[in-house]
Amino acid sequence: MRVLASAPAKIILFGEHSVVYGKPAIAAAINLRTYVWAEFNEKGAIKIEAKDIRVPGLTVSFSEDEIYFESDYGKAAEVLSYVRQAIELVREEADRRDRGITVSITSQIPVGAGLGSSAAVAVATIGAVSKLLGLELTREEIGKLGHRVELLVQGASSGIDPTVSAIGGFIHYEKGKFEHLPFMELPIVVGYTGSSGSTKELVAMVRKTKEEIPEIIEPILLSMGKVVEKAREILLSDLDEEVRFERLGKLMNINHGLLDALGVSTKKLSELVYAARTAGALGAKITGAGGGGCMYALAPGRQREVATAITIAGGTPMITEISREGLRIEEVIP
Numbered sequence: 320m321r322v323l324a325s326a327p328a329k330i331i332l333f334g335e336h337s338v339v340y341g342k343p344a345i346a347a348a349i350n351l352r353t354y355v356w357a358e359f360n361e362k363g364a365i366k367i368e369a370k371d372i373r374v375p376g377l378t379v380s381f382s383e384d385e386i387y388f389e390s391d392y393g394k395a396a397e398v399l400s401y402v403r404q405a406i407e408l409v410r411e412e413a414d415r416r417d418r419g420i421t422v423s424i425t426s427q428i429p430v431g432a433g434l435g436s437s438a439a440v441a442v443a444t445i446g447a448v449s450k451l452l453g454l455e456l457t458r459e460e461i462g463k464l465g466h467r468v469e470l471l472v473q474g475a476s477s478g479i480d481p482t483v484s485a486i487g488g489f490i491h492y493e494k495g496k497f498e499h500l501p502f503m504e505l506p507i508v509v510g511y512t513g514s515s516g517s518t519k520e521l522v523a524m525v526r527k528t529k530e531e532i533p534e535i536i537e538p539i540l541l542s543m544g545k546v547v548e549k550a551r552e553i554l555l556s557d558l559d560e561e562v563r564f565e566r567l568g569k570l571m572n573i574n575h576g577l578l579d580a581l582g583v584s585t586k587k588l589s590e591l592v593y594a595a596r597t598a599g600a601l602g603a604k605i606t607g608a609g610g611g612g613c614m615y616a617l618a619p620g621r622q623r624e625v626a627t628a629i630t631i632a633g634g635t636p637m638i639t640e641i642s643r644e645g646l647r648i649e650e651v652i653p
């Protein structure tokens with residue numbers, strides 16, 4: 320039997336980092352996907368084929384049943400740890416720790432770019448392997464297992480990324496609980512700096528600063544939570560679209576400033592943010608963990624101009640759409 324599952328990337332509209340400390344956040348699944356094939360192998364081992372993963376300084380290539388690391392083994396093992404943990408967790412849930420499983424991954428999501436590649440690969444792997452082992456899990460349960468994978472690998476995770484990747488759509492998330500927000504098309508442009516940041520390292524860096532100067536960092540996290548609550552209120556209001564976008568844009572700019580204060584922006588991210596605002600975006604901010612990766616801009620009627628400004632500033636614009644669908648079982652071959 321072979322199973323193909325896929326799971327989407329996400330953007331965090333408001334509340335990254337503060338969500339790790341129990342504050343709310345708002346996120347949406349987007350139309351870039353990671354695909355995972357899962358099948359049994361007779362060797363009782365876990366085998367991972369990650370055909371197109373690109374991590375600076377590391378090349379991993381694979382043959383039928385061997386994995387070659389063209390750099391140090393430690394780094395390669397670390398890169399594949401989300402997938403390995405996802406498989407191990409599902410084998411445990413199914414009480415089939417002995418079962419040999421081969422997974423093969425292809426992905427459209429840039430890695431370490433703030434678009435939730437770690438959550439998408441974990442969720443798609445859990446989806447494919449659980450189906451293979453005959454476990455009946457809901458999307459919500461798969462999101463929770465994805466959260467456990469992120470906790471095991473990163474040490475800290477709010478769970479928002481695996482939740483939105485598993486269930487799809489547009490959500491408000493707080494302390495493991497989510498609420499679907501009304502589906503709406505937002506006129507946004509995502510700008511990719513081309514460089515990556517490690518969520519594990521950025522979350523650890525914020526924690527260290529918080530421990531050093533809690534009297535300064537805690538009020539920032541509190542403000543971020545308030546920005547999210549205000550954004551939710553605006554999204555659920557019946558305000559006129561123009562006013563609504565203008566207010567959301569202002570909140571995005573405040574949220575970006577607060578993230579910058581936490582130290583997770585970079586020169587390039589800020590350049591793309593300011594280029595977008597200058598080209599007429601109502602708001603622009605980092606999305607995801609930062610340290611490189613992506614920003615996004617809200618630009619009703621100005622998406623083309625903002626995309627051009629991002630290109631001129633040295634970034635790669637992506638016009639993305641919100642994906643209603645989360646985890647999908649694409650194919651089951653008996």
Ligand SMILES: Nc1ncnc2c1ncn2[C@@H]1O[C@H](COP(=O)(O)OP(=O)(O)OP(=O)(O)O)[C@@H](O)[C@H]1O
Nearest residue numbers: 398426430431432433434435436437517518607608
């Ligand atoms: N296609 C893939 N195959 C295998 N592992 C992957 C793949 N895509 C991502 N990963 C794993 O996820 C890691 C990147 O996750 P990380 O959380 O640091 O960034 P992200 O999820 O892309 O961004 P963010 O968490 O800010 O949304 C990679 O180093 C690798 O371990």
Ligand SMILES: C[C@@](O)(CCO)CC(=O)[O-]
Nearest residue numbers: 335336476477478607608
């Ligand atoms: C930085 C962070 O808040 C979002 C990463 O997309 C981490 C998390 O919520 O687990």
Ligand SMILES: [Mg+2]
Nearest residue numbers: 435437438518
């Ligand atoms: Mg991640």
